[in-house]
Amino acid sequence: MAKHPVQFRLNGSDRATFVDGAENLLNTLRRGLGDFAPKYGCGQGTCGVCTVLVDGEPHLSCLTLAVACEGRHVETASGMADGPDFHPLQAAFMDHFAAQCGFCTPGMLTAARALLAKNPNPTRDEVVEAISGNICRCTGYEPIIAAILAAAGSSGARRA
Amino acid sequence: MALYEGRGMASVNYPIGMNLGGDPSQALIHSNPDGKFTVALSAIDLGQGMKQVSRQIAAETLGVPIEDVYVDTADSDTGPHDMGSFASRGTHRMGNAVIAAAREARGVLLEAAAEELEVSADDLVTDGRGNIHVRGAPSRSITVKATALAAQFKQGRTIAGRGIFLIPLSAVDAETGEMNPNTAFAHACLVADVSVDDETGEVTVLRMTSAYELGRVINPRMVEQQLAGGAWMGISHALYETPEPYYPDPEHGPRDFNEYLMPGPGDIAPYHVTVLERPAPDGPFGGKGPGEMCANPVLPAIANAIYNAVGVRVDELPMTPEKILRGIKANGGVRPQPRRGGPANWR
Amino acid sequence: MLEMRKDLFADERDDNLNEVGKGSQRQDMPGHVTARTRFFDDHAFDGLLHLKVVRSPHAHARIRSIDIAAAARAPGVKRVLRGADVPVNKNTLLSLINFGKDDEPTLAVSKVCYKGEPVVAIIADTEAQAHAARKLVRVEYEPLKPVFDVEEALKPGAPVVNETYPGNYFEYHERFDHQKLRFGDVDAAFARADQVVEARYQMSPIEHAPTETNGTIAAPEHNDRYVVHSCAQGLFFSLGTTAKILNLESNRLHFIGGTVGGGFGGKVDSLTEPLAVLGAMLTGRPVRYVLDREEEMLTGSPRGAERIYVKDGVMRDGRIVARHIRSYFDAGAYTRLSSYAAIKCTAHIPGPYSIPNVSSDVYVAYTNRCPSTAMRGFGVTAVDFAIEVHMDRVAEAVNMDPMELRILNAYRDGDMKAHRRVAKNTALIECVQVAAEKAGWPLSDTARRQTSVASGGAGERGQIPATVIDQRGQIGRPDTRTGGPTQTLPAGTTRIALSKEPVMEGARDGRAAPTQVPRYEPAPRHEPARAQPPAYAPQPAPPAPSYQPASPPPAPPAPAPSPAHTQHGAVRFSSVFGTRRR
């Protein structure tokens, strides 16, 4: 089967690999480049555990063609920490016990990261909206919402 | 259209561990030469917090700080046999196995320290901060680290322990159902406040208030995780979830998360839990296990609240808008029941 | 949102602990937030192959023929497996503890019993190639009449779902088509009750829907062993099941797992382990078998539906004097764990209440749907729904507040339970009282004064009553569904020996030892011993933070010196170490 070369930045480093034309970014990241942060939960765009950032925008990597990322910047939860220091969202997730099995966590963190990059002081409703494509079967969502608001230093009470 | 509010309650108990017993758990603990302990298990952490529960129990029993204990699970080459993580058995069964292993390891640790301090091991205590000293004489002390080094390089002792916990399998009488099911039970009572829309049949859970008796709480933050996540799942079971909406007709089933309904982050209800601790006589430090029961009282409490709101008994799960509207129609309209109590006593 | 009531049962605890009781950070949390946690699928293997199965499109059909020739020749396909390739192609999960007959194939051979049953497995270089080759497998089916309703399935002449159990029911004790519970004389009590309240409840099947679907990666290791990255909820349970199906010695399997993306009971069945290992054995390459979301939804064993009939006899004052429960577990096509759930359900009846006459008949019925399995609250969730909605009905029938009805009928320490064991360590009443107070739901003074600790076991409450038994449902008898009482067992009859219960040293009277742990120095704070707090304090608790870690405000009473205390408060289990029996 013909393979296509593809090059993009992954968490700040230049990476290159060969992919099948129809291969999704999720598979390329996991099986091609060894970044296991994005998970497979449905492959249909309905669960959000595969969420990554492409040029800062949240994307479902299971529905994104790897070849479409040529020359772009892909960021996953593996690259969130600043060296040994936790990203404020990571620290807030820890403080709020916002993970149980942890399978949804990389995708949740990434969705939250995209939100705070655009909207550093979100309301509770805006947080809910930002993670509404991410399923968590364990926590009941409340600790996740609280953690995101805390990371933003926001009470969530600002009127939109 | 009108919204009708209603309130319902349910109270339940839950058996801890596999019914009838016969479900052993084993643990192995050993120290490295610096007095840092590894707990080897084959228990499974599927989010409930098995690793941290075992770690806290091991640290408590060993008498060392939590940072000095690491739980390694699960590898069948290194972790001894365990039945598995189900039936709310993890904390109770594995916790007891970890205590037994940690007690044995602690015994060797104190013997090694006694040899260094030239006292009897019976006179030694740990301070939980990495030191061992003579009871009542804190100045006559040795660190756990120095003890482990001495044990390894001077005395030739292994600071290690083995533990197993087993309630032997019980039989069941064919005619009376007599059996020895479980030795520990947890308890709960939950009150649900709902509103029901008589035009759409939609139910909103306004708030829930509960009390859970869980034996000794090993870690309150993780208990909170279980109870909050379980209550969410209870709402989901009660109002939304089914792979066969017209059971026993197998048709019209959902295939993915678009069709299989669960409440999202915008649909959660404020929830208050009070936790009571009546230690289980045979639980680790009296611990039971909250993991499974936390959805159970939610389903009937919501059903009873719906009846209280509009006078419709929905006896088939899930309690979908369709069933509620059919019930209202069959009754010839809503029939609100007497209100129960006043506003909740929190927040 | 979490508040601790340390004042309740304080005399049964010593809260002077170092690590237990603290809200310390989870050991796995740093890994979760940095995405360094490794789940079964987060392992790289060179030359990884992918396994996909061909599933039955019919709920019930005979298999006439299977033609795999075209699939085997398809691009990238390394191997196609049929039932004949599976060394021991019939298993039942609980055979590991000697319960039930082997009834389920790994790959169906002569007939399929549910829609989605695996028939053929394809192993290929890529997932896409495996998917494509699936379409080339030709299976010829002869559709059979299916049965989907549990009560229909038990009627004479219903289609036989599972040939191992031709009556469509699990056989209990090789004698009965259901599990019985008999305690007292329910019929006499119904006759004497002021009211009889009856209703039917139906639990839906439910999907576990963990965010991580079921899956396994198996790879040849060295020394003729296979490493298996598994999502199993029971590592050795899955290892044992795989070893049995593949007819391997257990030490040829090296299972690694323990970190699972949610399970809720849906990862107990070893759905993927045996085929992945078989694939690795036959190809000599690493094989990955992961369910996609649709497979997980449709064929990844749900919580089984249950149909439950409850009949209560109640007196005007609210005392429930008799409860009968008839319940049907929908096992789907194969047993898996349903037979166990029905016994657990039986042990749970009549719920946390003290009722002098109780009986139940719990059936496990086979239907042509995906086999059901354990799920959070297994055997209990559905019957709790039924019982607790029924309690609401009973409260209405006798015009009583539902909280008061619970407290009036609640079991207490010393009460005899329907399975003929004495209740200990109960706390239902206190939970009801605290929830009522927090919810602003007023209780009578009488209800607020009740306690689980006192007044249980008094008089008849602590006795096993004379019990009417019957042979209803006996396998092979012509009048098997009916039949009256055959015998009355005298009061106090027991026939099952007590199991050896582990005894924690220092525990007495069914209560936990005040201290079961190493003592710490410096010694506990020397606070004056306080009067024992009442079991139920009607005043609201002092406002608490969302949770309270260490140092609870009300100091526990100074622990009394315990005579049975061994060094360091030893915890020993007589059944295990043979040291000490109560």
Ligand code: FES
């Ligand atoms: S795997 Fe991409 S949304 Fe579910």
Ligand code: FES
């Ligand atoms: S923590 Fe398990 S799915 Fe979110």
